[in-house]
Amino acid sequence: MIIAPSILNADSLNLRYQIQEAVNAGIVRFHIDIMDGHFVPNLSFGPQLVSDFKRDFQNIKLEVHLMSNNPKDLVPMFVKSGADIIELHYESMSENKLKYWINYLKEKNVKVGLVLNPDTDINVVKKFSTQIDQVLVMSVYPGFGGQKFISESVVKIQKLKEILDDNIPIEVDGGINEETAKMVINVGATILVAGSFIFGSDNIRQQVNKLEEF
Ligand SMILES: O=C(CO)[C@H](O)[C@H](O)COP(=O)(O)O
Numbered sequence: 373m374i375i376a377p378s379i380l381n382a383d384s385l386n387l388r389y390q391i392q393e394a395v396n397a398g399i400v401r402f403h404i405d406i407m408d409g410h411f412v413p414n415l416s417f418g419p420q421l422v423s424d425f426k427r428d429f430q431n432i433k434l435e436v437h438l439m440s441n442n443p444k445d446l447v448p449m450f451v452k453s454g455a456d457i458i459e460l461h462y463e464s465m466s467e468n469k470l471k472y473w474i475n476y477l478k479e480k481n482v483k484v485g486l487v488l489n490p491d492t493d494i495n496v497v498k499k500f501s502t503q504i505d506q507v508l509v510m511s512v513y514p515g516f517g518g519q520k521f522i523s524e525s526v527v528k529i530q531k532l533k534e535i536l537d538d539n540i541p542i543e544v545d546g547g548i549n550e551e552t553a554k555m556v557i558n559v560g561a562t563i564l565v566a567g568s569f570i571f572g573s574d575n576i577r578q579q580v581n582k583l584e585e586f
């Protein structure tokens with residue numbers, strides 16, 4: 373099981389210290405939410421954050437959750453910034469464009485995740501399953517941290533597990549806490565994104581430990 377903390381709701385002015393605390397608690401991968409103010413009604417980080425992060429935490433893997441319908445400008449930027457994994461929303465572009473960008477990332481040796489919004493049919497993954505490295509199931513509507521976990525996500529993950537090859541891990545993003553983590557792990561999720569549960573507390577190590585118990 374991998375825990376990928378989302379720094380979306382971390383304290384921007386104390387980011388380095390909060391990241392370091394999570395690393396000290398054993399975290400080896402972070403989730404960077406990129407919001408473009410268009411595909412989702414919020415703004416977050418840019419490629420500079422990713423390159424600074426990679427410069428100062430060289431052993432840490434970064435997954436970029438790209439919430440944008442402007443892949444043409446943003447995908448190359450985040451490849452250049454050093455992202456290890458780029459996660460593209462099924463809903464953000466046509467299937468042909470998605471195939472194009474998945475191939476582009478493969479050629480650049482960047483791993484690819486396919487992201488599904490809460491209302492998206494899980495069967496769409498079948499069209500991409502030979503090309504992707506992981507699937508990210510959104511358990512909230514994308515755009516903001518700190519939302520409530522959508523409980524229907526559990527059945528969705530269970531069904532996705534049945535149609536996906538075992539070598540494609542399922543990641544879950546949104547509203548993850550001790551209870552919801554247990555629910556999604558029980559049905560086959562192996563990567564958990566957790567934002568406010570980890571950074572909304574004064575004790576980051578303790579929050580990481582709580583999720584790592586499973
Ligand atoms: O993609 C996201 C929102 O669009 C975030 O990754 C997600 O919301 C994590 O935050 P939290 O754990 O607080 O729900």
Ligand SMILES: [Co+2]
Pocket residue numbers: 378403404405437545565
């Ligand atoms: Co995210």
